[in-house]
Amino acid sequence: MTAYIVRRLFATLPVMAVVALFVFFLLRFAPGDPAAIIAGEDATAEAIAAVRAKLGLDRPMVEQFFVWILQLLQGDMGVSIFSNLAVTRLISQRLEPTVALTLSTLFVAVALAIPIGVVAAWKARKLVDRLVMGFAVLGFAMPVFVLAYILIYFFAVQWQLLPVQGYRPIAEGLWPFVECLILPSVALGVTYMALIARITRASMLEVLAQDYIRTANAKGLATDRVLLLHALKNAAVPIVTVIGIGIALLISGVVITETVFNIPGLGRLTVDAVLKRDYPVVQGLILVFAAAKVLVNLIIDISYAFLDPRIRY
């Protein structure tokens, strides 16, 4: 297993190199010019050219690429063209809100989706099952921002139970931290809840039809033991796979939720940086996202071995 993990970690290096290459050149080939944005509305073409020269953006693209790669190898992601702050500082400032939102969303989604998926499978084709599946369809169909505005309207504006927007770090206290995450987690979590509930139901239905489940029932084992110990554990691999995909999607897919709830996370940083053509920030973020996805995939692969003893690396 250790050898496998080391091999997989080494395999990430060419992946990251390809990502770096693509992100750098795609950004440069895309229309837009940070110098023009910096110079502002009333700047002349000459003023824009002067800013571009000072930023080094008039140098050959290949030269700019190698300068950046050299910086990266020294652990330096560069400096934001606009704020003059280190990209590492900008990313670390935004990491906590995104990780907090991702984990709280997963918590909400997993904690509710797995039980309702199990119950739906257990009561297959009955009213409970139909309700769960109806909810799943609704969860998929409703865009996150629509649900977000509905939640804000009722829970924040009308009943004033929770804040409309913002993020408070956990260092400022547990409740301020939690209250800012409740609405965003629910809004974002519903889609994932629907996805995980459906997969859980499908996977459980398959397992519940197996002979050993019939034997367990015939032996007179309690239903909860059959469902949780015998069925769910064996149905876990596809569920974990979906949760893993969910984590990867969440890390880079929280943009809309972060925008609507004004959470200063990585998603918003990415959108802002793309719109402003803040090249170093976009490049740094894409590398971080790529690394996160590779890491999540690795963790999921390793977890298979623990869930299913037949899987060996």
Add this chain to the structure above:
Amino acid sequence: MLKRILAGAVALVVPFAAAHGQAQEKVLRAVMHADVRVIDPIWTTQTIASIHGMLIYDTLFGNDANLKPQPQMVGKYEVSPDRLTYTFTLRDGLKFHDGTPVTTKDVMASLKRWGSKDGVGIRLFSYVVKQEAVDDKTFKMILKEPYGMVLESLGKSGSSVAVIMREQEALTDPQQQVKEAIGSGPYKFAKEQWVPGSKAVYLKNKDYVPRPGNEPPSSFAGSKIPGVDRIELVWISDPQTAMSALVNGEIDFYEAPNNDFLPILAKAKGVKLMMTGKIDGTQGMIRLNHLHPPFNNVKARQAMYHLINQEDFLRAIVGNPEFYRVCHGLLTCGGPYENTGGSAFLKDYNPKKALQLMKEAGYKGEPITVLFTTDHNTITPATQVLVQAMREAGLNVDAQSMDWGSVVSRRAKKDPPAQGGWNIFVTTTGGVGASNPVLHTWIGAACDKGLFGWPCDPEIEKLRNAFAFAQTDEERKKIATDLQTKAMEQVVYIPFGQWNTPLAFRADKIDGVVPNTGLAVLWGITKK
């Protein structure tokens, strides 16, 4: 019930909550039109950088709500009888946030940097022979000609304000951003708390010595008495969220609420809408590229006037007539130099005539490239109206959709449209700048050295210059009328109206909000 459950939960976790001294602090939370991303208001012309700059820096003069320059850092000043020498003496007690006194070295270096970057500053410094320090508090500015707008330029509002930095920052190349934001203004920038894209924090400068007399704020003039302990410029990019946050009392001040939400805000408990100053607003403009066909022909440019019905644009952008105004001139309507010079061009909406004039100018149905901004709350609908009008008239429009960042980059290209250039883009400008022929850079026609579109007419430039040397207000008004007539004739740009966005704030929580004249005035706001 739900409320009780939540209250119970709060009681459970209260012991975990960190006790913050902020409870005693008076904090103003303001959502501005943009996010503070740049800390150098000279390096960029972005308005938000100037708002940031005016919190932490001070200026020698500040133009008041009537655009009259009033001394700010300057205690007294003299102008020589030949109007060639200005002698300025700084007020007592001025200190930077690091505790060092403000000296003439800092002032002269700051003005020099500003004078080599900002359009108004460049114009002023083209007449400055030298700046000369008499001592640490007094310096002279010596001119080669009696330029008439020295004080107005030093006190200008809007973008690239003539802020005074420490000499060490002021010596930075104007094409590079300063690394530190240490001024002598009423608030200090808390750089370590700055999260670009989220919030910028300003702390009260307890050592600030305001102008004596406890004068109320009037745009950039008046005693700048810091009203709260801390100002947080919070960036909420989603307008609906910002509106809900104001209604919910999570923010105190919303600089530029979306027009669609004004009826909701007007009815919200505790929220007040305040119209900005009479000339503070936005003017819409359609810029034609004078370098390439068909608009290198003045007849084709004038043909475009006949496609413009300003009401169509203003209804699409603003909707409520209370907040917009039809204005057929280039100099701000409602401003001191509003006039009717050349406005007849815009009073004949006639698409057939437009097409006829285009044909007479040699247009044979070639595609006209319009840079179509897709992500701007006013420019996007305005471009839609324009493209529709052009198509209905029978013009062949090549509308190229792109985000505003791409438009900003593309419009700087002088290549022909087929090779990555353009024919038309739509933009806006501020009403305060557009009210004065010298400050209004878009009215210029300085050919290659001018703004995108590159209109070229020496007479227009001559008139702008003459305005700055005029001795009387009558003379200025006459020049302004001649200038607008000529600029309309040459079609430096096509205006499509003016509009104002009211300020929205929690009247039950804050006091001291004053109408803008160029920039939001935050330093005088107090918390109840």
